[in-house]
Amino acid sequence: MKAAVLEELKTIVVKDVPDPICEDGDVIVKVHACAICGTDLRTFNFGHRNIVLPHILGHEISGEIVEVGKNVNNFKVGDTVSVYPAIACNECDWCRRGYQVRCENTLQIGDELPGGFAQYVRIPEKGVKNGSLIAIPKNMDHKQAALAEPLGCVLNGQELSDIGLGDTVVIIGAGPIGCMHAMLAKAQGANKVIMADIKDERLELAKRVNADYYVNSSKENLLEKILEFNDGRKADVVIVACNVTKVVEDSLELLDWEGRLSIFAGMPKDNSMVTVDANIVHYKDIKLVGSYGSTYWQHVTALNLIKDGVLDIKNIITHELPLEDIDKGLELVRKGESLKVVVIPW
Numbered sequence: 001m002k003a004a005v006l007e008e009l010k011t012i013v014v015k016d017v018p019d020p021i022c023e024d025g026d027v028i029v030k031v032h033a034c035a036i037c038g039t040d041l042r043t044f045n046f047g048h049r050n051i052v053l054p055h056i057l058g059h060e061i062s063g064e065i066v067e068v069g070k071n072v073n074n075f076k077v078g079d080t081v082s083v084y085p086a087i088a089c090n091e092c093d094w095c096r097r098g099y100q101v102r103c104e105n106t107l108q109i110g111d112e113l114p115g116g117f118a119q120y121v122r123i124p125e126k127g128v129k130n131g132s133l134i135a136i137p138k139n140m141d142h143k144q145a146a147l148a149e150p151l152g153c154v155l156n157g158q159e160l161s162d163i164g165l166g167d168t169v170v171i172i173g174a175g176p177i178g179c180m181h182a183m184l185a186k187a188q189g190a191n192k193v194i195m196a197d198i199k200d201e202r203l204e205l206a207k208r209v210n211a212d213y214y215v216n217s218s219k220e221n222l223l224e225k226i227l228e229f230n231d232g233r234k235a236d237v238v239i240v241a242c243n244v245t246k247v248v249e250d251s252l253e254l255l256d257w258e259g260r261l262s263i264f265a266g267m268p269k270d271n272s273m274v275t276v277d278a279n280i281v282h283y284k285d286i287k288l289v290g291s292y293g294s295t296y297w298q299h300v301t302a303l304n305l306i307k308d309g310v311l312d313i314k315n316i317i318t319h320e321l322p323l324e325d326i327d328k329g330l331e332l333v334r335k336g337e338s339l340k341v342v343v344i345p346w
């Protein structure tokens with residue numbers, strides 16, 4: 001099969017590699033769409049603690065089952081599926097509480113296991129049994145189904161920061177993740193959604209998701225704009241969807257009483273320290289919220305929101321590229337000139 005292999009840092013080569021082998025209990029998925037995630041770009045440039053090169057990246061996958069191993073009863077050849085990439089042990093306490101990403105024994109498709117920037121991907125028996133394959137309707141668009149993975153992570157972040165009816169939500173970083181946050185916050189009943197970024201082109205692209213207000217925070221004072229849009233009140237939730245520590249520090253000032261500061265983006269590995277005014281947190285009942293990954297059920301919920309059109313996710317797909325052009329895709333993501341870039345391996 002053809003696959004995009006990250007051979008060393010910053011070098012990705014599209015070439016023929018052996019097809020994955022379907023052992024007993026396994027399933028082989030023909031990849032119809034695999035979206036590029038910010039994490040893929042990060043691994044491309046800096047590597048990843050769990051990834052040994054050479055490696056096939058890609059964890060936002062949708063496709064069709066083309067082979068099932070012995071003893072697979074719940075799936076058959078021809079089924080179309082969205083892939084939940086975390087394969088957990090399902091035996092530890094965190095797994096049993098439903099938090100597969102917190103499992104110490106998780107193997108992630110695209111991290112420890114070969115991913116979806118290839119024509120086929122193998123789902124090992126444990127994944128087949130534990131929810132890695134989620135059936136989708138035959139006529140569902142694979143590019144959209146692939147986005148259930150990042151949307152599930154966005155849902156996790158919003159559940160942990162209690163976004164709900166009537167909230168004023170400020171999203172800093174108008175990339176694809178920021179855009180998904182905007183769409184989902186609206187669907188959760190947020191009253192006002194304000195998106196901020198320092199690049200006009202990015203804000204322009206983000207207008208596809210119909211947030212209520214867009215602010216270029218390099219040209220305008222974000223706090224003043226929030227007060228102006230929100231009848232003199234600060235925000236209930238600020239979501240940091242960019243990897244800039246200064247933004248985390250500055251965001252506390254934007255929050256009203258009982259505000260939630262969601263640190264959704266991972267910060268640069270060697271530059272993740274921030275200074276927080278503990279008195280603002282203390283006297284204003286502020287909550288600092290982290291979030292990473294998603295549960296199986298959040299992935300399923302995200303998929304249903306896409307499938308049923310609650311979120312019009314196609315609006316944020318700006319580019320589809322063949323596998324051969326994956327380096328162009330990574331470059332688009334790096335330059336921030338795209339929202340979601342989806343690789344189509346066939």
Ligand SMILES: [Zn+2]
Binds near residue numbers: 037039059060149
């Ligand atoms: Zn991702």
Ligand SMILES: [Zn+2]
Binds near residue numbers: 104
């Ligand atoms: Zn576990």
